[in-house]
Structures are given as C-alpha cells and as structure tokens.
Amino acid sequence: MKTLLLAAALTAPLATPAVQAAPAAQSVAPARGVVTSADPRATEAGQAILRQGGTATDAAMAMMLALTVVEPQSSGIGGGGFLVHNDGRTGKVETIDGRETAPAADTARLFLGPDGQPLPFAQAFPGGRSVGVPGNVRLLAQAHKRWGKLPWKALFQPAIRLAEQGYAATPPLVNGVRIVSPIWANTNFDDARALYGDAKVGETIKNPRLAALLRTLSEQGPDAFYTGDNATELLRVATQSRVAPSSMTAADLAGYRAIERAPVCGTYRRYRICSMAPPSSGGVTVLEILGMLERFDLRKLGKDSPVAWHLIAEAMQLAYADRDTYLGDPAFVNNPIAGMLAPAYLRQRSALIAPDHALGTYAPGHPAGAGRMTAALSSEVPATTHFIAVDKRGDIATMTSTVEGPFGSQLIANGYVLNNELTDFTFAPEKDGAPVANRPEGGKRPLSSMAPTIVYDRSGKAIFSVGAAGGRTIIMQVAKALIAHLDWGMPAREALGTPLIFFNADGLVLEQGTWLAAMKPALEKLGHRVTIGKLGLKANAVEWTPRGWVGAADPRSVGTALPE
Ligand code: GLU
Numbered sequence: 181m182k183t184l185l186l187a188a189a190l191t192a193p194l195a196t197p198a199v200q201a202a203p204a205a206q207s208v209a210p211a212r213g214v215v216t217s218a219d220p221r222a223t224e225a226g227q228a229i230l231r232q233g234g235t236a237t238d239a240a241m242a243m244m245l246a247l248t249v250v251e252p253q254s255s256g257i258g259g260g261g262f263l264v265h266n267d268g269r270t271g272k273v274e275t276i277d278g279r280e281t282a283p284a285a286d287t288a289r290l291f292l293g294p295d296g297q298p299l300p301f302a303q304a305f306p307g308g309r310s311v312g313v314p315g316n317v318r319l320l321a322q323a324h325k326r327w328g329k330l331p332w333k334a335l336f337q338p339a340i341r342l343a344e345q346g347y348a349a350t351p352p353l354v355n356g357v358r359i360v361s362p363i364w365a366n367t368n369f370d371d372a373r374a375l376y377g378d379a380k381v382g383e384t385i386k387n388p389r390l391a392a393l394l395r396t397l398s399e400q401g402p403d404a405f406y407t408g409d410n411a412t413e414l415l416r417v418a419t420q421s422r423v424a425p426s427s428m429t430a431a432d433l434a435g436y437r438a439i440e441r442a443p444v445c446g447t448y449r450r451y452r453i454c455s456m457a458p459p460s461s462g463g464v465t466v467l468e469i470l471g472m473l474e475r476f477d478l479r480k481l482g483k484d485s486p487v488a489w490h491l492i493a494e495a496m497q498l499a500y501a502d503r504d505t506y507l508g509d510p511a512f513v514n515n516p517i518a519g520m521l522a523p524a525y526l527r528q529r530s531a532l533i534a535p536d537h538a539l540g541t542y543a544p545g546h547p548a549g550a551g552r553m554t555a556a557l558s559s560e561v562p563a564t565t566h567f568i569a570v571d572k573r574g575d576i577a578t579m580t581s582t583v584e585g586p587f588g589s590q591l592i593a594n595g596y597v598l599n600n601e602l603t604d605f606t607f608a609p610e611k612d613g614a615p616v617a618n619r620p621e622g623g624k625r626p627l628s629s630m631a632p633t634i635v636y637d638r639s640g641k642a643i644f645s646v647g648a649a650g651g652r653t654i655i656m657q658v659a660k661a662l663i664a665h666l667d668w669g670m671p672a673r674e675a676l677g678t679p680l681i682f683f684n685a686d687g688l689v690l691e692q693g694t695w696l697a698a699m700k701p702a703l704e705k706l707g708h709r710v711t712i713g714k715l716g717l718k719a720n721a722v723e724w725t726p727r728g729w730v731g732a733a734d735p736r737s738v739g740t741a742l743p744e
Contacts, residue, residue, distance in 0.1 A: 211572040211573070211574070211728065212572055212728050212729065212743055212744050213230040213236065213239070213569065213570050213571040213572050213729065213743070213744035214568075214569075214570050214722055214728075214729040214730060214731040214741060214742070214743050214744065215227050215230060215239055215240075215243065215567070215568070215569045215570075215731060215741065215742055215744075216567060216568050216720045216721070216722060216731035216732060216733050216739065216740065216741035216742075217243045217247065217565070217566075217567035217568075217720060217733070217739055217740070218247070218251060218254070218352075218565045218566065218567065218649070218718055218720065218733065218734075218737050218738070218739040219246070219247060219250045219251045219350065219565075219738065219739065219740075220738065220739075220740045221246060221249075221250045221338075221342055221347055222243045222246040222247045222250060222251065222567065223243070223567075223733075223739070223740045223741065223742050224338070224742065225239075225242045225243055225245075225246035225338030225339065225342075226239040226240065226242055226243040226246075226567070226569050226742070227239070227742040227743075227744065228242070228338055229242040229330065229334065229335065229338070229569075230569065230571060230744040231744060232330060232334065233329065233330065234328075234329060234330040234334070234335075234571070235327055235328060235329045235330075235571050235573070235575055235577075236265075236327070236569040236570055236571040236573075236575040236576055236577040237263075237265065237323050237324065237326070237327035237328050237569070237575070237577045238324070238328050238329060238330045238334070238335055238569075239569035239571070239577070240263070240323075240567060240568070240569040240577035240578075240579050241320050241323060241324060241328070241335045241577075242334075242335045242336075242337075242338055242339070243567045243569065244257075244261070244316060244320065244567070244579065244581050245257070245320075245335060245336055245338070245339035245394065246338050246339045246342055247565055247567070247581065248339060248390070248394075248596055249339050249342040249343045249347065249387060249390060250342055250347050250350070250353075251350075251352070251353065251565055252353070252375075252376070252583075252587065252596070252597050253352065253353055253356030253357070253563060253583075253586045253587050253597075254352075254356075254563045254564055254565040254581075254582065254583065254586075254649065255316075255563075255564060255565040255581035255582050255583055256316070256581070256583055256596050256597055257314060257316050257317050257320075257405065257596050258314050258316075258414075258583060258588065258593065258596040258597045258598045258599055259280065259314055259315075259316055259581065259582050259583035259584070259588060259597070259599035259601065260278045260279045260280040260312065260314060260315035260316055260319070260581070260582065260599065260601060261278050261279075261315070261316055261319060261579055261580055261581035261582060261630065262275065262276070262277055262278065262279065262456045262460055262462075262579065262580055262628070262630050262632055263275060263276045263278065263319060263323055263577060263578070263579040263632065264443060264454065264455065264456060264576075264577075264578050264579070264632040264633070264634060264645075265323070265326075265327060265575065265576065265577050265578075266574075266575060266576040266578075266634050266642045266645075267575060268571070268573040268574020268575045268576070268642070269573065269574070271636060271640040271641065271642065273443045273445070273454045273634060274326075274440060274442075274443065275440070275441050275442070275443050275456055275457065275632075276319050276322050276323055276326075276438050276439070276440055276441075277315075277319075277438065277439040277440075277441050277456075277459065277460075277625070278315030278316050278318060278319025278320075278322075278438045279312075279315055279459050279460070279601070279625040279626070279628060280311075280312025280313055280314055280315050280599055280601040280602070280625065280626070281312055281313045281315070281432070281436060281623060281624065281625050282312055282313075282602055282605075282620060282621065282622055282623060282624050282625075282626070283313065283426060283427045283428040283429065283432045283622065283623075284427075284429070284431070284432055284622040284623050285427035285429070285622055286427055286602070286620055286621070286622045287620065287621070287622065288609035288619050288620055288621060289609070289620075290309065290602065290605065290607075290620040291304050291309075291602075291603070291605065291607035291620060292607065292608075292609075298607035298608045299607060301603065304603050304607065305584075305585055305588075305589060305590075305600040305603045306363050306366075306369070306423055306424070306589060306590045306600075307368065307421045307422075307423030307424035307425070307426075307589060307590070307591065308417075308418040308419060308420075308421035308423070308424050308425045308426030308428075308589065308591065309424035309425070309426060309602070310424070310584075310588075310589050310599075310600035310601070310602045310603045311418045311426050311428065311588075311589045311591065311598045311599060311600065311601075311602065312599055312601040312602045312625075312626070313428065313432050313433055313436045314405075314414075314436075314598070314599060315436060315438055316581060317397065317402045317405040317406070318402060318406070318436055318437060318438040319438040320335075320402065321401070321402035321438070322438040322440070323577070327575065327577070332398065332401065333398045333399065335398075336394050336395070336397065336398035337398075339394050340391050340394045340395055340398065343386070343387040343388070343390045343391035343394060343595070344386070344388065344391040345386070346384035346385060346386040347384065347385060348381075348382050348383065348384060348385075349376075349379040349380060349381055349382065349383055349384075349385055350381065350738050351381050351738065352737070352738060353376070353379055353385075354379050354380065354381050356563070356586035356587060357376050357377065357379050357587075359586050360372075360585075360586050360587050360590060361373070361377060363590055364377055364590065366422075366423065368421060368422045368423045369423075369590045369591070371417075371591070371592035372587055372590050372591070372592050372597075375387065375592060375595070376587070387595045388595070389594050389595035390594065390595030390596055391595075392594075392595075393410060393594040393595060393596070396409075396410070397410075406433045406434050406436060407430075407433070407434050410593070410594055411430060411433045411434070413593050413594050414428075414433065414593045414594075414598070415428060415429070415430060415433065416593075417591050417592070417593040417598065418589075418591060418593070418598060421589075421591055441456075441457050442457060443455060443456065443457060443463065444456070444457040444463035444464055444467065444517060444521075445467075446467040446470070446471065446521050448467075448470040448471070448474060448662070448666065449474065449666065449667075450637070450638050451635050451636060451637060451638075451643075451666060452635070452636040452640075453466070453467060453470070453633060453634070453635050453636070453662070454633070454634050454636070455467070455631050455632065455633040455634070455658075456580075456628075456630060456631060456632055456633075457510075457515075457517070458507050458508065458509065458510050458513075458515045458517070458627070459508065459509040459510065459625040459626065459627055459628060460627070460628040460629065460630045460631065461503040461507040461627055461628065461629060461655070462580075462628065462629055462630050462631025462632075462633075462654060462655055462658065463631060463633070464503065464507060464515075464517055464520055464521065465499050465500065465502075465503040465507075465629075465631075465655045466631050466633060466655055466658050466659050466662070467521055468495075468498075468499035468502060468503075468520055468521065468526065468529070469492075469495045469496055469499045469655070469656075469659045470495075470659060470662065470663075471521060471523075471526035471529075471530070472494075472495040472498060472499065472526055472529050472530040472533065473491060473492065473495045473530070473663070474526070474530070475527075475530055476488075476491050476533075476535070478491070478492075478663060478667040478668070479667045479668065479669075482668065483664070483668050483678065486699045486702035486703055486706065487535055487706075489681050489696065489699060489703065490535070490538065490703060490706045490708070491533060491535065492659075492660070492663065492681060493538075493681050493683065493688055493703070493708065494532075494533040494538065494539060495530070495533060496656055496659070496681070496682075496683065497539075497542035497683055498529050498532060498533070498539075498542050498545070499529075499655075500542070500652075500655070500683075501542045501543060501544040501545075502520055502529075502544045502545055502547065503655075504544070505544035505550075505617065506520065506544070506547065506550050506617060507617060507618070507627055508617035508618045508619075508624075508627050509618075509624045509625040509626070509627070511623075511624065511625070512621055512624050513551075513617045513618075514549065514551055516547045516548060516549035516550040516551075518548070518549060519547030519548035519549040519550060520547040522547070522548065525545065525547050525548070528545065529545050536706065537706055537707045538706055538707035538708045540707065563582060563583065563584060563585050563586050563588075563649065563651075563716075564580060564581070564582035564583075564584070564630070564649035564650065564651070564654070564718075565580070565581055565582070565649050565718070566578075566579070566580045566581075566632065566647035566648055566649055566718070566719060566720045567579060567581070567647075567720060568632075568645050568647065568720055568721070568722050568731065570645075570722055570729045570731075571744075572744065574642065576634060576642055576645050576722070578632040578633070578634060578645045578646075578647055578722075579632055579647070580630035580631070580632050580647045580648070580649065580654070582599070582601070582628075582630065582649070583597050583598070583599040583600070583601070584599050584600045584601045584603060584604060585600055585603070588600045588601075601626055602620065602626055603626075604618075604626035604627060604628060605618055605619060605620040605624075605626045605627075606618040606619055606620075606627075607620075629651060629652050629653075629654040629655050630647070630654055631647060631648070631654055631655055631658040632645070632647040633645060633646050633647060633658055633662070635662065635665075635666070641724070642724070643723065643724040644662075644665055644666075644672070644721065644722070644723050644724065645721060645722050646658055646661045646662065646665075646672075646675075646676075646719060646720070646721040647719065647720060647721075648661075648717070648718065648719035648720075648734075649716075649717075649718040649719070650715065650716045650717050650718060651716070652682075653680065653682050653715055653716070653717060656680060656681070656682055657680060657717055657719050658719070660675075660678060660680055660681070661675045661676055661678070661719060661721060662675075664678045665721075665723065671723065671725075671730075671732070672721040672722065672723040672730065672731075672732035673721075673732035673733075673735065675721065675732075676719045676720070676721055676732055676733070676734045676735065677734065677735040677736070679691040679694035679695065679696035679697070680696075680715055680717055681696065682715055684711075686709060686711060687708055687709025687710055687711065688703060688708045688709065688710045688711070689710075689711050689712070689713045689715065690703075690710060690711070690712050690713075691712075691713075691714075691715050691717070692712050692713055692714050692715075697712045700712060717734065717736055718734050718736060718737045718739070719734045719737075720732065720733050720734065720739055720741075722741075731743075
C-alpha cells in the first residue's frame with residue numbers, strides 16, 4: 181500500500197508542470213562575458229580574448245588551443261570535438277562536428293585480431309591504428325569564419341606563449357602520465373616520454389615544436405595543418421609507427437571537413453534543451469533520460485531521496501540501451517532520433533520504470549524508424565575536456581574536445597598528441613548476426629558521448645550551459661547537472677559537484693567518498709546491485725543569474741571560471 185501511495189505521489193500529471201526551483205531569467209544584470217575550462221591557464225586565455233573584444237567563439241577557440249598545450253593528456257589539435265553555439269540575439273542554436281574520422285582504407289576488421297576476435301583495449305589504443313583524422317583545426321576555422329571577430333592570429337597567441345615560455349604541470353597531467361607511462365617504455369613512444377615522462381607537479385614544461393607549429397598555423401591558416409609539412413609529419417608518425425601503423429593517407433587529411441549540423445533539441449518541464457546530434461550520442465541520450473523522468477516529481481523527492489536516484493538510474497539504463505543499439509555516424513547509420521524522442525515513445529519507455537523496484541534488465545526499445553541493429557558497448561575511458569565562453573552579446577560557445585584516452589594514441593607529431601578516437605568504435609562489427617551501428621568503417625566518425633548542452637527558458641533566453649569529460653559518464657554527468665540545477669535549484673557549481681550515479685556490467689556505481697555512497701543499502705533494497713567506485717569526472721557550466729552570467733568548474737577538477 182505504502183509503495184502504491186508513493187507511486188501516486190511521484191507521478192506528476194504531464195499537463196501540470198511541477199513548480200520549478202531554478203531561478204527565472206532576468207535581464208537586469210549588466211552584460212558581461214564569462215569563461216570556464218578545466219585548466220586555469222586556458223581559462224585565462226579565454227578571458228584575455230574576451231577582454232580584447234573577442235566573441236564567445238574567439239574565446240572558446242583560444243581555450244581549445246591553450247588546452248592543447250597545458251592539458252595534452254585530454255585534448256588538443258591532434259584530436260576532435262563538438263561545438264554548440266547560441267546566438268545571443270536570436271537564440272538560434274547551431275553546432276559544428278569536428279569529430280575525428282577513420283581513414284578511407286580502414287575496414288570493419290580494424291580492431292579484430294588475427295583470430296577474428298576483438299582486440300583487448302590495452303592492445304588497441306597505442307600506436308597508429310587508433311588515430312582518426314583530427315578535426316579540431318577545421319572546426320576552429322569554421323567556427324571562426326561563422327562567429328569570430330578578432331583576427332585568426334590573435335586566437336593562437338596565448339597558446340604560443342604557454343608552449344614557448346612553459347607552464348607548470350598540473351596533478352591531472354602527472355596522473356595521466358602515471359597511467360600510461362608503462363607504454364612509453366617502448367621506444368616507439370619516445371617523443372611522449374621526452375616531453376612528459378619526467379613531469380612533476382609544479383615543474384615547468386616547454387614545448388617549442390608545438391609553439392613553432394602554432395605560429396605557422398596562426399600565420400598560414402588551417403590548411404597548414406592538413407597539407408604541407410605538418411601533414412607529412414603527422415602521416416610519418418601515424419603510418420610509420422612500429423606499433424600498429426595507421427592506413428591514413430594525405431588524401432584522408434586534406435579531405436577532412438568539419439560539418440555544421442542541426443542540434444538535437446527537446447523539452448524538459450518548462451525548458452528547451454539543445455545539444456549535440458550524432459555522431460555524438462550525447463544530446464539524444466540526455467534528452468531521452470530527461471524525457472523518461474519528466475512524469476516524476478523529482479523536485480518534490482529531492483536529492484536526499486534514494487527513490488529519486490533509483491528513478492534516475494532506471495531512466496539512465498534504459499536510455500543507454502537505446503543509445504548503444506541505434507546511434508552512429510549519420511553518414512552510415514539511420515539514427516532514429518525522432519522516434520527515440522517522440523513523446524509517445526518516451527512515455528512507453530518511462531512506463532517501464534516503477535518507483536518501488538528495479539527493472540533488472542534494460543533492453544533497447546523499438547523507436548519508430550529503427551533498423552535492425554544490435555547493442556554493443558564501445559570501450560571509452562575517461563579523458564577529454566569541456567569549456568564554455570559567453571560574451572557580452574549573449575553568444576555562447578560550448579565545446580567538448582578530446583584526444584580520447586590519456587595522451588590518446590601515445591604518438592606525438594610536432595609536439596601535439598595524436599588521438600586514439602577510433603577506439604570509440606565498437607570493436608566487434610556484428611553481434612548475433614546483426615550489424616553493430618557503431619562498427620568501424622572507412623571514412624566514418626566513431627560514436628561519441630560528448631554532450632555540450634544549452635538550456636533555454638520559456639522566453640527563449642539561454643540560462644544554462646553544461647558539458648563534461650569522462651567517456652560514457654559524460655551523458656549522465658550532464659543529465660545529473662541538469663536535474664540538480666533545474667529540479668533541485670542548485671547553483672551551477674553545486675550542481676556539478678553533486679555526486680554521480682553510473683552503471684557497469686555489475687550494476688549501479690555510486691561515486692566513492694560522497695553522500696550518495698551512503699544510499700547503497702536503500703538502492704539495494706529497491707533491487708539494484710550496487711558498488712561504490714571512483715568515476716573519472718570533470719564538468720564545466722555557466723548559468724544566468726540576477727548578477728549576470730556566472731561560470732563554474734567541477735570542484736573535483738583544477739578547472740576555473742573567470743569573468744570577462
Ligand atoms: N572519446 C570519448 C567520446 O567521444 C570521450 C572520452 C572521455 O571523455 O574520456 O565520447
């Protein structure tokens with residue numbers, strides 16, 4: 181009986197939106213920009229660009245370049261990313277896909293061993309095989325052309341200075357080195373070892389080769405990355421790697437295009453939320469999670485209720501089952517996005533969620549437009565970075581950028597890390613006789629979890645933006661931050677700092693060392709298998725407040741936020 185009453189109390193009628201805790205947007209604050217990133221030097225670079233009169237895009241791109249220097253374990257010009265842009269005047273949201281792309285000659289067998297079985301991840305990522313054609317420099321050029329104001333050259337200056345004059349190694353950089361340094365015992369990875377092998381927290385690292393390349397790019401433009409000397413060097417490193425040489429060609433590099441894509445948008449309570457479309461699964465999956473949760477009154481339950489976290493966990497597992505089954509590069513896969521986000525489908529998926537017990541198995545649904553595909557997990561491990569700039573015009577540039585795992589493929593060309601993004605493909609091309617949507621294919625972009633997201637109020641004004649790093653956890657970090665801010669009324673930094681719930685093959689994982697971990701017995705009582713574990717988390721956000729835009733970095737990270 182008690183559970184029945186509970187279920188009734190939790191189920192808010194769809195027609196009556198719950199009272200919202202998040203502050204309504206007010207336009208009384210002085211217009212002033214803000215920047216936030218996962219590294220203080222990159223945040224300063226963004227601030228300097230805003231202060232020179234740069235746009236949000238200018239500042240975000242300067243942060244992307246600075247992060248290439250100071251956070252090489254996570255992201256850079258040897259990798260790719262996704263940018264979501266809001267026009268402050270019109271509220272129009274647009275995106276650029278700078279995702280790395282598999283060389284044309286790669287096949288579905290890319291990550292199969294001689295025995296036809298998927299390679300172990302540890303064997304798959306080091307060396308040339310995992311390197312996708314980098315997308316960030318084309319994305320930078322496209323973004324600057326669309327929304328930049330400062331000269332192209334100006335965006336490079338903070339990064340050039342950092343590479344030339346040096347910067348102090350951070351704990352995350354040294355930790356990244358600790359994780360991968362056994363691989364650097366192989367002389368194939370001498371360049372990585374020479375640059376970072378001896379890094380100690382606080383000690384200065386200089387990167388003159390990268391400084392020289394950045395100067396060349398600042399003077400000659402993006403083609404100097406994809407053709408000419410840099411292309412020759414990139415190809416030499418990737419294709420002559422003694423570990424798993426790449427099939428990349430000069431044509432793969434010269435032919436790379438950043439793609440402008442429509443965002444994926446949906447509603448959650450009285451908000452409109454826009455994020456990245458495939459080849460990132462981020463936007464669709466965040467919206468599916470929220471869509472399934474909409475009928476529950478999470479605000480009333482509050483963050484201290486195990487039932488709230490149970491509902492979130494159920495929606496998460498159902499949404500990830502769909503994501504793992506249906507999404508992939510739209511040039512190769514028919515993504516049934518409209519079907520996955522249709523209100524009737526979300527209601528049907530949500531109806532599987534009971535407030536008083538765990539479902540136990542989380543099979544994909546059958547959204548309209550879905551082909552015959554099969555679920556298979558790709559093996560993402562935490563790295564990546566997110567940064568956001570808002571300018572006084574109200575434009576927002578919110579970007580997640582990555583080289584995939586710590587130090588990517590472990591290969592270095594001209595001082596930058598070459599990504600291992602192709603390991604985001606699902607290694608086994610088929611399962612149970614059906615094709616895997618995210619199988620490797622020549623010219624294809626691997627499925628991502630990155631979810632640069634912007635929230636709009638009823639009037640169409642942007643009020644919040646968030647994004648995260650951490651492989652598959654990205655989607656859940658973003659969904660959790662949205663729930664914490666929009667339902668629980670938390671300011672951005674608190675919303676980011678709220679503990680995370682995630683899952684693996686053994687059941688739910690509660691973030692170690694947090695108050696959420698104390699909910700283990702209560703969640704077990706609801707039928708979940710629960711472990712407590714470390715999760716590699718790192719997010720950034722900006723929020724509109726009565727004081728204007730305020731930025732926030734994850735309290736778990738060394739990141740910062742600065743006003744213009
Ligand atoms: N490569 C992952 C993706 O694109 C992100 C990796 C990470 O955050 O660790 O989704």
